[in-house]
Amino acid sequence: MQKARYEDRDDLKSLIQNVNLIxxxxNLLCNYLKDTASGHLSIAIFTLIIIDECHHAHRKSVYNELMSYYRLAKYGEGIDCLPQIVGLKALPAIHKVKDLTSAKDHLNQIMANLAVSKLSVVKQNKEELLQYTSIPQKVVLSPTPRLHDPLKNLLLEAMAYVESKMNSGIVLEFLTENQHDTCDLKKAISIPLLYAECLEINSLLGSDEVHEILMQVYADKSFTDQYSNIHEIKEIVSKLRDVVAEIQEITRNVDCKADIQVIIENIEGEYQRLKEDSRFFILVKTRAAATALAMRLPGYLRSTYLTGLQTSLDEHDEGGTVVKNEGRDVMVSNLTNIGTDKKNIQQHYLLIKAIEEISKGNNTRDIFIAERQIYEIEEKERMVTKNRKEKVCFSVHCKVCGVVITDGNLMRHVNREWYIVCDKIVLKNVEKGVQYLIRNRKKLMVCGRLVKHMAGSVDISGVP
Incomplete structure (x- = not known):
């Protein structure tokens, strides 16, 4: 194993001959697999290619670009001795999984993109793997129903009230006469979802948390400062105000919810035993419950919550470690509440079942056909690109060092006054600066981004 520096790029082929592991x-490997690259390499020179996070090998991603060179060598050049491809992934993405059939199709598509026909999971070395991992203890707590719960009845009545208003012809009236009230209608429809979240919080925590959430929503100007022309919407918002007022009166008569205290006692007992090595996950149904529960738990647990709306590291947890998880930044704390729903759990279950079925079967022929189809689509795209390049009379290069930024195949020439029209892919690579036209030479000066000069420029020039 040897480290290759950037300035060693011309000697990469000789470097590969002297090492066993790279x-x-x-992206770096793709640069050397291109036909136009200096020191061009063939993918056949490798014996094994291991791709981490292999589910990214799709569409225009750099992972799929790497696999396109594999398919080109296999079907276009007819090379038989090609490297074995191994893709690694903890669990493939589940956003496309709707049923067992779509789960299997999703996995087969990933396998076709990677040109692999075998799907394997950890079995033989599972015991060895468990030596380095911990098995979480599952604690199921059955909720204790309240003997007297007027808050639940109040929320159910409010939900029924909103439903009755929405069934009174308001939707038809909106579609025919009040198209300008889109925002008001959406806000009114979202109120039953708010009541549903409050029902869960009431069963898990208590009336104080419900009152706090409703007060926050009602205090929002988007609900209180409405002057909608639709009478039913005004009544729905007015009902929300009445619910908030009634909750203030009935909170004193609601029994204290003891279930949350049982959860806290279980967590505290495990935390005292494991200290900073402890990690807890609490699964709840709604985002609101996850948020409220994180605020209720003791501060020394460094609790946080993970919901679909969280996209960045919390500013209050400066010591947290950030782990990239499907586009979200997840804080590693002692305790995390996951706001989830039945859909996510079902998708994971379907994906696990699909993995089991594909592992037992033989889909080599299907993968071969799908892989061949991918190659044919890519070959058509290459032919279109080649035809466009043959008609190009423009080029973009660095004014200082002459480095080619693009061959100009995404630009076109307008004959009348020599306008140069660039595609967005070209324009996003250069920053537009002062423009001027030099006599007898058509040239557009712009500040360069892709070149290595701090104050460089690029020329977009053409041949008459």
């Missing part, structure tokens, strides 16, 4: 980004 770590590289897929």
């Amino acid at each position: 770590f590289s980004t897929p």
Whole structure:
């Protein structure tokens, strides 16, 4: 194993001959697999290629670009001795999974993109793997129903009230006469969802948390400062105000919810035993319950919550470690509440069942056909790109060092006054600066981003 520096790029082929193991980004490897690259490499020179996070090998991603060179060598050049492809992933993405059939199709598509026909999971070395991992203890707490729960009845009555208003012809009236009230209608429809969240919080925590959430929503100007032309919407918002007022009166008569205290006692007992090595996950149904529960738990647990709306590291947890998880930043704390729903659990279950069925079967022929179809689509795209390049009379290069930024195939020439029209892919690579036209030479000066000069420029020039 040897580290290759950037300035060693011309000697990469000789470097590969002298080492057995190379770590590289897929983008760097693709640069040497191109036909136009200096020191061009063939993918057949490798014996094994391991791709981490292999589910990214799709569409225009750099992972799929790497696999396109594999397919080109296999079907276009007819090379038989190609490297074995191994893709690694903890669990494939589940956003496309709707049923067992779509789960299997999703996995088969990933396998076709990677040109692999075998799907394997950890079995033989499972015991060895468990030596380095911990099995979480599952604690199921059955909620104790309240003997007297007027808050629940109040929320159910409010939900029924909103439903009756929405069934009174308001939707038809909106579609025909009040199209300008889109925002008001959406806000009115969202109120039953708010009541549903409060029902869960009431069963898990108590009336104080419900009152706090409703007060926050009602205090929002988007609900209180409405002057909608639709009478039913005004009544729905007015009902929300009445619910908030009634909750203030009935909170004193609601029994204290003891279930949350049982949860806290279980967590505290495990935390005292494991200290900073402890990690807890609490699964709840709604985002509101996850948020409220995190605020209720003791501060020394460094609780946080993970919901679909969280996209960045919390400013209050500066010591937290950030782990990238499907586009979200997840804080590693002692305790995390996950706001989830039945859909996510079902998707994971379907994906696990699909993995089991595909592992037992033989889909080599299907993968071969799908892989061949991917190659044919890519070949058509390459032919279109080649035809466009043959008609190009423009080029973009660095004014200082002459480095080619693009061959101009995404630009076109307007004959009358020599206008140069660039595609967005070109324009996003250069920052537009002062423009001027030099006599007898058509040239547009712009500040360069892709070149290595701090104050460089690029020329977009053409041949008459």
